[in-house]
Amino acid sequence: MSQLSAESIVAAGPFSDWLRKMRRSLKGDEGMDVPCGDCVGCCVSGYSLQLRPEDHKAAARIPATFIVRAEGFAKGNLTVRALENGLCPMLDDGKCSIYSVRPQTCLDYDCRIFAAAGIDAGGEDKAVINKRVREWRFSYPERTDELEHAAVRAAATFIRDRRDSFTVRVPAGSMGIAVFAIKAYEVFLDPATSAKQEAEVARAIIDAVRAFDSNGA
Template sequence: MTQFPAQSSVAAGPFSAWLRAMRRSLLGNEGMDVPCGDCVGCCVSGYSVQLRPEDHKAAARIPATFIVSAPGFTKGHLTVRPLSNGVCPMLDEGKCSIYSVRPQTCLDYDCRIFAAAGIDAGEGKDVINKRVHEWRFSYPERSDELEHAAVRAAATFIRDRRDSFTVRVPAGPMGIAVFAIKSYEVFLDAEISDKSDADVARAIIDAVRAFDSLQAG
């Protein structure tokens, strides 16, 4: 992670509790309750916001000029493009103007995922990266520490040992972090260091597929 000057810290909550909430969110079961405070990093960093068919209340509030079709999206899924300065068009005087009906994409977004994975959010995401470096998880149990270490180990492996995979894996920060959240249990194995990189890569893919099958079911 990039080194930032000394700054205040922001409580991110107990790690294991956060991890389980994030996994439930990735399965589409609930959104994340993020203690954003006055931070609007995700609203000013050039993100497009996916609109799913079930986001009809949000879509009804967003001017059509900002809604476009995006290549690769599932049929019926659209996206809200940011303004030229990277700001979400629904941000009004520093606040979300459709907060009560915001899309599921916004409910799911939690920049603590980057702090969990030990990586930055990417170039051009300075506001988010500042908050990423401020987050401080707590570890009330030994399992909190072990699980956080496993998530970071998974993210490091996915990022640095891409050649070990026989299928395409994410290269961007969010994709890497999500893969790590889905597959971290691989690195809870005490014998993981004895396995070849190819075996670890296969175990990661198997874990991700098993996780995704829960959503499909």
């Protein structure tokens, strides 16, 4: 990571509070409230935007020419494709033109997840987000905050670097790795994990992800 000036540091909040909220968000129980400030990284980074049926107010404001049906999102959902230059078509003069009714995807996206996992959001096309990711600074009011952040980072590093240890397919993209790490970080809170075979750790991660997906945060 590059050297940062004091001005380029942005408070991300206490780590464990953020982690609980993110886990609830991943369950669909609540959205994230990201202190984005003037950043529009999400809106200029080439993301396709998922439009769910409940995003009808946003859909009504988006010209039909930008809306397509695309593979990869849940059945029935539509997609707003980014422009060739990576900008969301609803970005106008550096601001979201449908901010008050922006889709849930925009409300849910929290780039602190990459800071939590200790990884970039992606390559050059995600440079604006990567910059913000490097600026976030979590705080650690309790020892638990430090331990949980270390565990999330360790989980992300394992999933990214030990793909061969898994017998099932695991995410290769930054967001997928970070989400897995948030779901399975508790594996790395256990001091015994460091003495286990990699295949055993990989199994524990998959079990933790499945338990999260079936039981909740």
